[in-house]
Amino acid sequence: MSEVITRKNLQDLVNAWISRGNTAAGPVFVKPDVCMYEKLSSGERLALDSFVHPTNSIKEFYFPRHEKIYTYRFKGQKLELDDCEPARTPQLILGARPCDAAAIAILDRVFNWDYKDKFFNLRREATTIVTLGCAEYDDNCFCTSVGLGPTAEKGSDAILLPLNDGEFEVRCLTDKGKALFAGKTQTSSQEAKPLSGPENRVDIELIVAQLEKNFEDPAWREIALRCLGCGACAYTCPTCHCFDIVDEGNAAGGARVKNWDSCQFPMFTMHASGHNPRSTQGQRQRQRIQHKFRIYREKFGETLCTGCGNCTRNCPVELGVLNTLLSLREHALRSSSEVRG
Amino acid sequence: MENVYKPELMEVVKVQQHTVDVKSVRIRFLDPAAAEKFSFHVGQFGMFSAFGAGESTFNICSSSTWKDFIEFCFRRTGKVTEVLWQIDEGDVIGFRGPYGNAYPTDKWEGKNLIFIGGGIAMPPIRCAIWYALENRAKYGDITIVYGARTVGDFVFVDELDEWAKHERVRVIQCVDPGGETPEWKGEIGLIPHVIERSSIPADNSIALVIGPPIMIKYTLPVLDKMGLGKRDIYTSLENRMKCGIGKCGRCNCGPVYICKEGPIFTLEQISQLPQDY
Amino acid sequence: MIEQLRQTCRRLLEEAKVNVIIGYGQSSADGPAFPIFITKPEQVDKLVWNDKCYANLTTYLTRNDVKALGKPAIIVKGCDERALVVLQQESQINREALYVIGVACDGVGNPRAAKCLVCDVHRPRFADEVVGDTAATDAGGGRYLELGEFLKKSPAERMTYWMEELSRCVKCYACREVCPLCYCNRCIVDKNRPTVIDTSATLKGNLAWQIVRAFHLAGRCVSCGECVRACPAGINLALLNLTLARAAEEHFQYRAGIDPQKTPIIGSYSLEDKEEFIL
Numbered sequence: 001m002s003e004v005i006t007r008k009n010l011q012d013l014v015n016a017w018i019s020r021g022n023t024a025a026g027p028v029f030v031k032p033d034v035c036m037y038e039k040l041s042s043g044e045r046l047a048l049d050s051f052v053h054p055t056n057s058i059k060e061f062y063f064p065r066h067e068k069i070y071t072y073r074f075k076g077q078k079l080e081l082d083d084c085e086p087a088r089t090p091q092l093i094l095g096a097r098p099c100d101a102a103a104i105a106i107l108d109r110v111f112n113w114d115y116k117d118k119f120f121n122l123r124r125e126a127t128t129i130v131t132l133g134c135a136e137y138d139d140n141c142f143c144t145s146v147g148l149g150p151t152a153e154k155g156s157d158a159i160l161l162p163l164n165d166g167e168f169e170v171r172c173l174t175d176k177g178k179a180l181f182a183g184k185t186q187t188s189s190q191e192a193k194p195l196s197g198p199e200n201r202v203d204i205e206l207i208v209a210q211l212e213k214n215f216e217d218p219a220w221r222e223i224a225l226r227c228l229g230c231g232a233c234a235y236t237c238p239t240c241h242c243f244d245i246v247d248e249g250n251a252a253g254g255a256r257v258k259n260w261d262s263c264q265f266p267m268f269t270m271h272a273s274g275h276n277p278r279s280t281q282g283q284r285q286r287q288r289i290q291h292k293f294r295i296y297r298e299k300f301g302e303t304l305c306t307g308c309g310n311c312t313r314n315c316p317v318e319l320g321v322l323n324t325l326l327s328l329r330e331h332a333l334r335s336s337s338e339v340r341g
Numbered sequence: 342m343e344n345v346y347k348p349e350l351m352e353v354v355k356v357q358q359h360t361v362d363v364k365s366v367r368i369r370f371l372d373p374a375a376a377e378k379f380s381f382h383v384g385q386f387g388m389f390s391a392f393g394a395g396e397s398t399f400n401i402c403s404s405s406t407w408k409d410f411i412e413f414c415f416r417r418t419g420k421v422t423e424v425l426w427q428i429d430e431g432d433v434i435g436f437r438g439p440y441g442n443a444y445p446t447d448k449w450e451g452k453n454l455i456f457i458g459g460g461i462a463m464p465p466i467r468c469a470i471w472y473a474l475e476n477r478a479k480y481g482d483i484t485i486v487y488g489a490r491t492v493g494d495f496v497f498v499d500e501l502d503e504w505a506k507h508e509r510v511r512v513i514q515c516v517d518p519g520g521e522t523p524e525w526k527g528e529i530g531l532i533p534h535v536i537e538r539s540s541i542p543a544d545n546s547i548a549l550v551i552g553p554p555i556m557i558k559y560t561l562p563v564l565d566k567m568g569l570g571k572r573d574i575y576t577s578l579e580n581r582m583k584c585g586i587g588k589c590g591r592c593n594c595g596p597v598y599i600c601k602e603g604p605i606f607t608l609e610q611i612s613q614l615p616q617d618y
Numbered sequence: 619m620i621e622q623l624r625q626t627c628r629r630l631l632e633e634a635k636v637n638v639i640i641g642y643g644q645s646s647a648d649g650p651a652f653p654i655f656i657t658k659p660e661q662v663d664k665l666v667w668n669d670k671c672y673a674n675l676t677t678y679l680t681r682n683d684v685k686a687l688g689k690p691a692i693i694v695k696g697c698d699e700r701a702l703v704v705l706q707q708e709s710q711i712n713r714e715a716l717y718v719i720g721v722a723c724d725g726v727g728n729p730r731a732a733k734c735l736v737c738d739v740h741r742p743r744f745a746d747e748v749v750g751d752t753a754a755t756d757a758g759g760g761r762y763l764e765l766g767e768f769l770k771k772s773p774a775e776r777m778t779y780w781m782e783e784l785s786r787c788v789k790c791y792a793c794r795e796v797c798p799l800c801y802c803n804r805c806i807v808d809k810n811r812p813t814v815i816d817t818s819a820t821l822k823g824n825l826a827w828q829i830v831r832a833f834h835l836a837g838r839c840v841s842c843g844e845c846v847r848a849c850p851a852g853i854n855l856a857l858l859n860l861t862l863a864r865a866a867e868e869h870f871q872y873r874a875g876i877d878p879q880k881t882p883i884i885g886s887y888s889l890e891d892k893e894e895f896i897l
Contacts, residue, residue, distance in 0.1 A: 034852030035787065055850050056788075065788050066818040069346045072392045079392060079433040083344050087384060114601070115586040118342040139649070215595060215615040225683060226653040228795035232850050235790045242590035245346065245583045247395050248816060258346070259587070259818050260788065267808050269581050269591060272419035277580065277594075277618050281683050287593075287617075295596045316848035317794045318652035319674055323645075420811050 002169045002192070002295030003185035005160075010094070010168070011043030013184055017092050019043065026095035027054045027132075036095070037061075043091050048095055049162070052138045053308055057238035058093050058100045062123040063107065065235070065260045067181045069245070073110065076248035084255075087126075092180070094130045099143045099308035101155035103238035109300035110241065118259070128176045131156040133195055142201040142322050148306055150195040161192030168192075200254045202325045204303065205291065210332050211294040219331035220282035223324055226317045227281045231262035233311035233320060239292070240306045242268075263287045289324055345586060348390050348435030349375045353428050354410055359496035363461055364426065365402065365414040368436065381405055381466040383446065384577070384605045387438030388585045389413055391424035398582045400604075401439060402464035404471035411436070414464035414496060440585045442605050444469050444549070444575065446476075452547050453481035455569075457560060459532055459552025460489045461495050465577050466551055474507055483510045484541050488532040488556075491520035513539055533559040536567075543567040547577045561608065571609040578604045578611070579618050594618040619750040623693070624662045626719060626747065630691050631659040636717050637688025640678055642671040653678065655687065667693075667750070673796070674842045676701040678803035679711050691717035695726075696739030700840035700875025701798035703744065707882050708838075710801055720745030724754035732856070733843040736760045744878065745828050761841070765860040780825070786851035788816065788826040793845035793855055794831065801840045806830060832858040837866045837883040840875040 005013075014024050018040065027047045028038040037058050073080045104124060111120040130257040134141075134150035143149055153159055158177030160168040169192040170185050171305075172178040234240040244261035248254050261268060264284050270276045278284050296304035305321060312320025351368035358364045370376035383405050388396045397419075403412035411444060417426045428434060446469070448481065454473055458466045466485075473480045489495050495514070505512040515528035515535040528535045532552070548569055550560055557576060564574055580592040580599045587601040595615035606614075627639045643654035643664045651670040654660055676698050678684045694702060699720060705711045720742025738756035741749055771779065791807075794800040807815045807827060815830060816823035832839075832855075839859045846856045854895030866872045869892060871882045 030786065031852050033576070038786075042837065055852065066820055066823075070344060074392070077431050077433065077729065079350060081347065081350060081435075083347060110588055113587050115588070116343070116345055117346075117588060122342065139491075173672045214618075221683075222655075225655045225687075226678075228677070228681075228792070230792040230795040230848075231788075231790035232792040235788045236850050237432040241588075243583070244817065245396065246810075246813075246817060247393050248813075248818065249393055254391075256346070256392075257818055261591075262790075263590065265791075269579055271579075272422070277616075283617075291590065291593070291596070295593065298596050313791075314850040316792055341655065423811070 002188055002190065002191060003171075003181070004163065004167050004188040005170050005185045006167050007048065009184060010048070010160075011046065013180070014040060014043030014046060014092065014094060022090045022092065024092040025058070026093060027051060029037060032137075037093075037100075040094075046095060048081075048132060048160075049135070052134070052136060052141070053097055053099070053310060053313070055101065055310065055314060056236050057308070057310060058096050058129070059103060059107070059238055059241070061091060061093055062104060062127055063120060063241060067258050068252070068255040069258050071255045072249070073252065074251065086122050088122055089126060090148070091123070091127045092130070093127060095132045095160075096129050096156070097134060097233070097308065098131050098150065098152040098154070098156070098159070099141075099148055099306035100238045101129045102148055102306045103150055103155065104129065105155040106239055106296075106300075106302045106304060106306070107241055110296070113299070128157045128180055129155060130177070131159045133159055133161045133192070134197070135162045135195060137198050138309065140153070140312040140320070140322065141198050141307060142309065143307035144197040144199070145201050145204060146303050146305055146307045150197040161195070163190055163192055165190075201322060202329065203324060206332075207289075207293055207325050207328060208297065210328060210336060211290055215286075215290070217286070217328075217331070219284045219328060219335075221280065222282075223327045224280070224285040224319075227285055227319050228279055228317060229263070229264050229266060229284065230309075231260070231264060231318065232314040234262035234264060234288075235260055236310040236314045238273040238306055238308055238310070257307070285319075285324065289328070292321065293325075322339070346437070346584065348388070348396075348437040350433050351436045353430055353434065354447065356429060359414075359498075360494055362417040363414065363496055365464065366425070366428065366434075367403070367410050367412045368434065369410045371433065376409070381411070381439035382443030383472045384444035384465070385439035385441045386585075386604065387411070387413065387436050387440065388582070389415075389425070390435030390437075391421050391428070392435060392511070394421045394424040396423070396437070396583075397418070397421040398579070398585065400465040400468070400577065402468050404468050404475060405474045406472060407429045414461070416461050437585060440600055441603060444472075444605055446472060449473075449547050450479045451481065452545055453483070453542065455484045455486070455541060455543070455546050455548040457486045457532065457536065457548060457550045457552070458488070460494050461496060462551040462553070463487055467497055467500065468551055469549060470504060474504065474510070476558040477508065481509070482542070483507075483599075485510070485512045486515070486532060486536055486539070486541075487512070488515040488517070488535065488552075489520070490517045492516055492522050492525055494520075511541075520575075531559070532556055533563045536560065536563050541567065543569050547573045547575065551577050554590055571612065572607050574608040575605060576608070576611065578606060578618055620665070620667050622697055623667060623719065623721070623749045624665050625692065626749065627656065627662045627665060628659045630657070630717060631662070635689075638675045638684075638690040639665070639691045640675050640684070641665045641693040641719075642667065642673070642675075644668075644670070655684070657687065665693075667721055669728055671695070672726050672731075672844070672847055672893055674698045674701060674844045676705065676798040677796055677844075679705065679716070680798070689715055689717075691693055691719060693719045693721060694742055694745065695723040695844045696742050697733060697737065697840065698743060698798075699742040700739060701842060702839060703875040703878045704799060704838055704882070705801075707878065718745040720748040722748060722750045722752040724752040731843060731847075732764060733841060736763070739876075756854065762860055762864045765857060765864060768857050781821060784824040784828060785821050787819060787849075787853060788851065789819040789824065789827060790850060792848040792850065796844040796848040797835070797839075798842070799801070799840070800831070806834070813871075828855065828858060832862055835859060836862040837870070837872060838874050839863055847874070 111117040292304040355367040399413040639656040
C-alpha cells in the first residue's frame with residue numbers, strides 16, 4: 001500500500017501553492033533540448049520526465065548567484081548601514097533530483113561552521129524540497145559512488161517515485177513534506193519498483209587516500225591541461241559554494257554583495273602583491289578535488305560531491321569530477337606499476 | 342538574526358603616516374554597546390571596510406590591553422588601500438572581527454622572547470611586543486630585531502626607542518647594505534647576518550618571525566643553529582581572504598583554513614602544510 | 619585517414635620537430651571527444667578524428683600552461699583555422715613556431731551543427747599539411763539566415779527575448795574561455811580599478827558582459843560556434859556575434875579569418891569608410 005498522486009494533481013498543488021503568495025521552482029524545458037531548474041509561474045511548466053538532470057542545480061534557490069548582504073549610504077563624513085534579510089517567503093522546489101537535494105544537507109555544515117550564515121539558514125528554513133526519483137541515468141552520473149542513489153532521501157522533505165502509468169508514489173519524509181501533501185494523495189495498491197542507479201564508477205576511498213598521501217602529485221599538470229578555467233563546473237554543481245564579496249555602488253552609496261565565485265578562475269587566489277599561490281590550472285584543479293573529497297570530509301565528515309555529473313555534462317572539454325578522479329587513479333596505477341616495473 | 346558579514350562602524354581617531362606608502366590608523370567603535378562587548382587577543386586579524394571599495398584583511402596591530410580603540414597598519418597597494426589612504430580623522434570605516442587564532446601568549450609565559458620583523462611586517466609583531474611589555478613580569482628577556490631595506494622603510498620608529506628603554510629589552514635595528522644614511526647609527530646588514538653576529542641567547546626562548554618569504558627562508562637556518570626548535574618558532578601566514586570566517590573557500594592552504602585555523606603557525610605546523618600559499 | 623594523422627604526428631614527435639601535439643582524444647569509441655596533448659610518439663594512437671571533435675583547439679595556443687609545453691603541432695578544422703589567421707594577424711602566435719595539421723571536415727554533430735550547414739571552409743587552406751578529404755561542398759552563403767529570421771522580430775520582442783535569455787546567464791565565462799580570440803591576460807570583467815563591468819550575475823551585469831564581449835569580438839569573431847556549445851544555460855550567443863559579423867561584412871566587406879592579407883578592420887581605417895552614423 002502506498003500513497004500516490006497524479007501528474008495533474010501535482011500541477012494543481014503547485015498552482016495552489018503559488019496562488020497563496022509563495023514561490024515555486026522545478027525542472028523546466030527552457031528550450032526544446034535544454035532543461036533547467038527555474039522559478040515556476042505555474043504548475044503546467046513543470047517537467048517531470050524526458051530529462052536525466054537539468055543543466056543547473058537547485059542551489060540557486062537557497063544560495064543565490066548574487067545577493068545583497070547589506071547596503072550602505074554616505075551622509076557627509078558619516079555612514080549608515082542597513083541590514084539585508086533574505087525573503088522568508090515559503091518556497092517549494094518540486095522535482096529536484098536526489099543528488100541536488102542531498103547537497104543542502106551537506107552545505108549546511110560549512111554555512112554553520114561556528115559562524116551562522118543567516119542567508120543560507122533562513123532560506124533553507126523557508127524551503128520545502130520534493131525530490132523526483134530517477135528512472136534513468138547517463139554516463140555522467142556517479143551518485144552511487146559517493147553514497148547516494150536514484151532514490152536517496154538526504155535533504156528531501158518528500159520523494160516522488162515514478163510509477164508505470166505516469167503517476168507517482170509519494171513518500172513524505174519530514175513534517176514539511178507531510179504538511180505539503182496532506183489530503184492531496186490517494187492510497188493505492190501500486191508501489192514503485194526499486195530503481196537501480198549506475199554501477200560504482202570509482203573507489204572514493206582510494207581517491208581520498210591518494211589525495212592525502214600525494215598533495216604535490218605531478219599528475220595534476222597533465223590532467224588539467226585541457227581545463228579552460230571557466231566556472232561552468234562550479235556554477236552548475238549542487239555543492240560548490242565558494243563566493244566573492246564585493247561592493248557595488250556610487251558616490252551616494254551602494255550594497256555589499258555576495259556572488260558565486262570559482263576556484264578555477266586564475267584571479268581567485270591572486271594577492272594584491274601579484275603573488276598567486278595557485279598560478280597554474282593544475283594547482284587549481286587540485287584544489288577543487290582536494291576540497292571536495294578530502295578537505296570537506298576532514299572538516300565535516302561529508303563528501304562535497306553528490307555525483308550528479310553536471311560538471312562533466314557542462315564542461316566544454318569533457319573534464320569534470322568523474323573524469324578527473326578516473327585520471328587520478330590511472331596515474332596512480334601507472335606510476336606504481338612503473339615503480340614495480 | 343545576526344548578519345555575520347556585516348561590519349561594525351568605526352570612527353577614525355588618528356592617522357599616522359610611517360613611510361611613503363605605509364600608514365597606520367586608530368579607530369574606535371561608534372556603537373558603545375559594540376565597544377563594550379569587544380575584546381581580542383594579540384595575533385588576531387580583522388576585515389576592514391572602505392565602503393564602496395571593499396574589505397581588506399589586516400592584523401590588529403594594537404595591544405589587546407589597550408581599551409577604547411584598535412589600530413591597523415597598511416601599505417597602499419590596491420583598490421581598497423587606495424581608498425583607505427585618503428581617510429582622515431572623523432571618517433567612518435567598517436571592521437569585522439576579531440578573526441583567526443592568536444599568539445599563544447600564555448604558552449610564552451616565563452620564556453625569553455625574540456621578535457624578528459622585516460619592513461612592513463613590524464605591525465603584527467608590535468602588538469605582541471606591547472602586550473609583553475604591559476605584562477612585563479610574565480616574560481623573560483626581550484630581543485627585537487627589526488630590519489628594513491632602507492632607513493625610510495621603518496614603521497613605528499618612535500616606539501622602537503621607547504621599547505629600548507624598558508627593562509631587559511634589547512632592540513637591534515638594521516638596514517640592508519646600501520640602505521643606510523650618513524647619520525645611521527644602527528646595524529648594517531641582512532637580517533640573518535645581523536642575527537648571527539648579535540649573539541642573542543636562545544635558551545628557553547621562542548621566536549616570532551614575520552617578513553617577506555625570502556627573509557624568513559634565510560632566517561630560519563640561523564635560528565636553527567642558535568638552538569631554537571621547530572615548535573619554538575612562530576610566524577603569521579597570509580592568503581587572499583574575503584569572508585574571514587571559513588565559508589568562501591578561498592584562503593585554505595591544503596586542508597587548513599588560514600582564517601579559521603591560522604594565521605599564526607609554528608614552524609612545525611607550517612612544515613606539514615602543502616605549498617599552497 | 620586516422621592512420622595518416624597518427625603517422626604524421628608520430629613522425630613530428632620522433633623527429634623532435636614539435637614538443638606537443640594538440641589534438642582530439644576519446645575515452646571510448648562511442649563516448650565524447652575532447653582535447654588531448656600528446657608529448658610522446660607512442661601516445662599518438664590516442665588521437666581520433668570523428669564528427670564529435672567539436673572543440674576549437676586554437677584556444678589553447680594562447681594559454682600559458684600549454685605554451686610551457688614547447689613548440690606545438692595543432693589539428694584544426696577549417697572553422698578553427700580561421701581563428702589561427704586572426705591570432706596571427708594580432709601577433710598572438712608565431713606561425714613559424716607552429717605546425718598546423720588541417721583535417722578536411724564534412725561537419726560535426728549528429729545532426730550537423732548549425733555552423734556546418736553554412737560552412738565554406740570544409741578544407742583548411744593554410745595548413746602545413748591537410749589530412750583526409752571530404753565530399754562536402756562549400757556553402758555559397760546563408761551565413762546570416764539564422765540571424766535574419768531572428769531580426770524579423772520587433773525591437774521590443776527582441777529586447778524581451780534577451781532579457782529572458784540573459785537572466786539565465788551565471789557569468790561562468792565558459793563562452794570567454796572556449797573562444798580563441800578571448801585571450802586577454804586580464805579580461806575587462808577582472809579589472810577592479812575601476813570596476814568597468816559588474817561581476818554580479820544580475821540582468822544588468824549579464825547584459826553589460828555579453829554586449830561588451832560581442833563588441834570586443836567585432837570584426838574578430840570567426841563564428842566557430844564554441845560559445846553557444848559551451849554555454850550551460852543554453853543561451854544562443856551566436857545571434858549577438860553574427861549581428862556584428864554581418865555588420866563587418868556589409869559595411870566593410872570583411873570576414874574575420876578568411877583572408878590573411880586583408881587588414882583587420884578594428885585597428886585600421888580607410889578614407890572610404892562610411893561616416894553617416896557619426897555625423
